[in-house]
Amino acid sequence: MKEVAAFEVGIKLGALFHQFIGAPVSLKNAEILEKAMESCVMLQPYVVSAEVRINREKLKEKLSGFNYCSLDGEMLQARVEVEVEGEKVTGVLEWDEEKRYPLMRLIR
Amino acid sequence: MKEVAAFEVGIKLGALFHQFIGAPVSLKNAEILEKAMESCVMLQPYVVSAEVRINREKLKEKLSGFNYCSLDGEMLQARVEVEVEGEKVTGVLEWDEEKRYPLMRLIR
Amino acid sequence: MKEVAAFEVGIKLGALFHQFIGAPVSLKNAEILEKAMESCVMLQPYVVSAEVRINREKLKEKLSGFNYCSLDGEMLQARVEVEVEGEKVTGVLEWDEEKRYPLMRLIR
Amino acid sequence: MKEVAAFEVGIKLGALFHQFIGAPVSLKNAEILEKAMESCVMLQPYVVSAEVRINREKLKEKLSGFNYCSLDGEMLQARVEVEVEGEKVTGVLEWDEEKRYPLMRLIR
Numbered sequence: 001m002k003e004v005a006a007f008e009v010g011i012k013l014g015a016l017f018h019q020f021i022g023a024p025v026s027l028k029n030a031e032i033l034e035k036a037m038e039s040c041v042m043l044q045p046y047v048v049s050a051e052v053r054i055n056r057e058k059l060k061e062k063l064s065g066f067n068y069c070s071l072d073g074e075m076l077q078a079r080v081e082v083e084v085e086g087e088k089v090t091g092v093l094e095w096d097e098e099k100r101y102p103l104m105r106l107i108r
Numbered sequence: 109m110k111e112v113a114a115f116e117v118g119i120k121l122g123a124l125f126h127q128f129i130g131a132p133v134s135l136k137n138a139e140i141l142e143k144a145m146e147s148c149v150m151l152q153p154y155v156v157s158a159e160v161r162i163n164r165e166k167l168k169e170k171l172s173g174f175n176y177c178s179l180d181g182e183m184l185q186a187r188v189e190v191e192v193e194g195e196k197v198t199g200v201l202e203w204d205e206e207k208r209y210p211l212m213r214l215i216r
Numbered sequence: 217m218k219e220v221a222a223f224e225v226g227i228k229l230g231a232l233f234h235q236f237i238g239a240p241v242s243l244k245n246a247e248i249l250e251k252a253m254e255s256c257v258m259l260q261p262y263v264v265s266a267e268v269r270i271n272r273e274k275l276k277e278k279l280s281g282f283n284y285c286s287l288d289g290e291m292l293q294a295r296v297e298v299e300v301e302g303e304k305v306t307g308v309l310e311w312d313e314e315k316r317y318p319l320m321r322l323i324r
Numbered sequence: 325m326k327e328v329a330a331f332e333v334g335i336k337l338g339a340l341f342h343q344f345i346g347a348p349v350s351l352k353n354a355e356i357l358e359k360a361m362e363s364c365v366m367l368q369p370y371v372v373s374a375e376v377r378i379n380r381e382k383l384k385e386k387l388s389g390f391n392y393c394s395l396d397g398e399m400l401q402a403r404v405e406v407e408v409e410g411e412k413v414t415g416v417l418e419w420d421e422e423k424r425y426p427l428m429r430l431i432r
Contacts, residue, residue: 165410
């Protein structure tokens with residue numbers, strides 16, 4: 001079951017990233033976008049909690065001349081917990097500066 | 109300029125549809141998703157107003173056994189107005205039952 | 217490690233679904249779209265094999281008056297195998313008619 | 325009609341960008357991804373021609389430690405021509421270095 005729970009949390013993080021990357025974002029709508037993303041994750045099977053954050057510092061660095069930018073892997077952070085038949089597993093998504101990659105990993 | 113305004117409103121509707129189709133949606137988060145989508149459109153250049161609606165009747169028909177579904181073209185409705193150098197143009201997105209297609213068109 | 221492998225295969229299926237749902241598809245480009253989707257999955261860490269199929273019967277049923285439609289969960293099928301430190305795990309994505317849901321599951 | 329043609333080409337560019345941004349890409353699959361994106365645009369109403377290019381230099385700069393990256397606005401280029409009742413209009417998508425923005429514009 002631990003394995004199934006790990007599978008399920010992987011689905012949620014992969015889904016979150018690829019559904020929302022590219023969405024127009026600025027300091028104005030970052031919070032509502034975070035809430036909407038969390039609400040989407042919470043609907044999916046086995047999810048116990050979901051926390052999605054858009055890194056405001058990274059966001060500011062990326063703003064275009066039109067004062068917004070596309071949501072990307074450098075600014076998106078998430079933590080999702082699922083429970084499958086009593087087994088709880090948590091996964092996180094966070095930009096890895098060294099690998100230059102939006103790394104997803106299981107945490108304990 | 110009318111032409112440029114029409115081009116710009118086309119961009120917004122095409123972007124909206126392809127960014128958010130597939131997002132997990134239910135009666136629980138439809139409203140926050142609508143607000144988030146509107147906030148994304150409002151950030152884009154030349155947009156004066158944006159109204160996004162998820163058709164609740166269609167949504168109910170599509171709910172899976174997990175009590176949510178993927179946002180699709182049958183339930184997504186939008187109206188976006190742009191203004192480019194004084195020229196205002198409005199475009200709408202609405203499911204066309206006959207063509208079975210999420211039709212986007214200019215309105216006057 | 218079995219757990220990590222299961223997590224990784226979950227990421228790939230969630231990513232595939234949410235990246236490509238909504239893409240314009242018809243009998244004309246279904247094959248190139250399948251190949252492109254497979255090529256995207258194959259780039260991701262730990263993937264050993266990826267098979268993506270668009271169900272042609274479902275596709276035909278969904279064609280709009282413009283002779284194409286949006287790729288959706290009813291027609292998308294996939295099988296992805298990952299290997300993490302010797303542990304191999306396979307996951308599949310397939311429409312579940314009863315649940316009306318694009319179900320992802322581990323197989324043995 | 326010029327206006328409608330401009331609207332239609334806007335739809336195609338907005339759709340292309342927001343459908344495919346985030347897709348895994350490397351030097352290995354850039355060509356098949358270009359072909360798949362072109363095939364998707366070609367299915368849409370009124371499209372006469374579609375050319376999609378992934379800038380290989382930009383792509384190389386963005387590669388992660390896993391030797392691929394997410395397709396983004398800095399590397400995606402497109403040119404789409406539509407014809408509506410005899411009126412032809414062409415739109416392009418290209419990264420604007422100064423505005424740090426994936427600019428879409430009509431060309432003559």
